[in-house]
Amino acid sequence: MSGLSIRDVSIRYGKRVVIRDLTLPDLPAGQVTVLAGPNAAGKSTLLRAVAQLGPHAGRIMLDDADLARLPGPQRARLVGFMPQSLPSGSSLIVLESIIAALRAAGETPAAQADAQAMAVLDRLGIGALALNPLDQLSGGQRQLVSLAQAIVRNPRLLLLDEPTSALDLARQVRLLAELRRLAAEGRVVVAVLHDLALAAQWADRIVVLHQGGIHSDGPPEKVLTPAMLAEVYGVEARVERCSRGNLTILIDRELAPVP
Numbered sequence: 660m661s662g663l664s665i666r667d668v669s670i671r672y673g674k675r676v677v678i679r680d681l682t683l684p685d686l687p688a689g690q691v692t693v694l695a696g697p698n699a700a701g702k703s704t705l706l707r708a709v710a711q712l713g714p715h716a717g718r719i720m721l722d723d724a725d726l727a728r729l730p731g732p733q734r735a736r737l738v739g740f741m742p743q744s745l746p747s748g749s750s751l752i753v754l755e756s757i758i759a760a761l762r763a764a765g766e767t768p769a770a771q772a773d774a775q776a777m778a779v780l781d782r783l784g785i786g787a788l789a790l791n792p793l794d795q796l797s798g799g800q801r802q803l804v805s806l807a808q809a810i811v812r813n814p815r816l817l818l819l820d821e822p823t824s825a826l827d828l829a830r831q832v833r834l835l836a837e838l839r840r841l842a843a844e845g846r847v848v849v850a851v852l853h854d855l856a857l858a859a860q861w862a863d864r865i866v867v868l869h870q871g872g873i874h875s876d877g878p879p880e881k882v883l884t885p886a887m888l889a890e891v892y893g894v895e896a897r898v899e900r901c902s903r904g905n906l907t908i909l910i911d912r913e914l915a916p917v918p
């Protein structure tokens with residue numbers, strides 16, 4: 660098979676099962692998939708398991724390779740992971756942090772590493788930040804640097820946890836357009852997003868997690884329905900097409916919580 664395959668995955672914290680026997684139809688290269696669902700549905704937990712950053716049962720395969728069995732540097736070459744936030748307390752400047760991310764997959768000659776890191780910063784429009792200390796960046800700048808760290812190794816699989824949460828409107832669109840380009844270059848792209856209107860516009864496919872499993876899965880126009888929004892998010896909402904034909908979601912009210 661080609662792409663990402665997730666089969667019979669279960670994840671627990673202690674005795675508490677967060678994801679139960681989850682199997683997804685394969686995610687092919689070239690597509691952007693959005694993982695959605697309410698707070699605490701297990702989106703980050705699943706993304707981290709795919710990146711092999713947390714224990715899980717079941718099989719997670721990329722192009723016939725079992726990700727759990729790959730040696731660390733080989734996995735680092737194949738998988739880019741952008742966390743919800745970069746840890747603070749780093750003494751590195753931006754360029755050094757990108758080079759460190761590049762070297763996680765093996766040694767690269769210094770001149771080549773510099774050039775590759777600078778090219779990624781320029782691609783994301785943040786080349787001017789290269790010499791700034793990581794710890795002195797704004798939240799949105801940190802998020803773009805985090806994306807640069809995730810893509811500098813040119814990974815086949817790109818996993819992003821709420822990549823637009825700190826970005827202004829123009830940068831949200833820039834990042835999502837960049838994800839589409841990264842997918843079109845032959846990558847599997849999976850992003851957790853809370854903003855379903857953005858997901859409707861930019862995703863090929865939306866997977867909605869709810870109560871430990873998949874509530875719905877498919878193209879945005881199939882998944883984004885008033886019934887799903889009521890069942891999963893507990894809101895009364897309308898899904899309508901705007902004048903350009905894009906789906907928009909209008910939330911009218913919160914429904915009474917189910918006892």
Ligand SMILES: Nc1ncnc2c1ncn2[C@@H]1O[C@H](COP(=O)(O)OP(=O)(O)OP(=O)(O)O)[C@@H](O)[C@H]1O
Binds near residue numbers: 677704
């Ligand atoms: N390290 C941990 N130890 C114990 N429980 C955890 C841990 N990390 C997450 N959880 C629990 O697992 C559940 C799923 O958390 P997760 O962060 O995956 O949800 P999420 O869907 O990403 O939520 P959000 O939209 O709020 O970011 C939550 O109930 C959370 O409290």
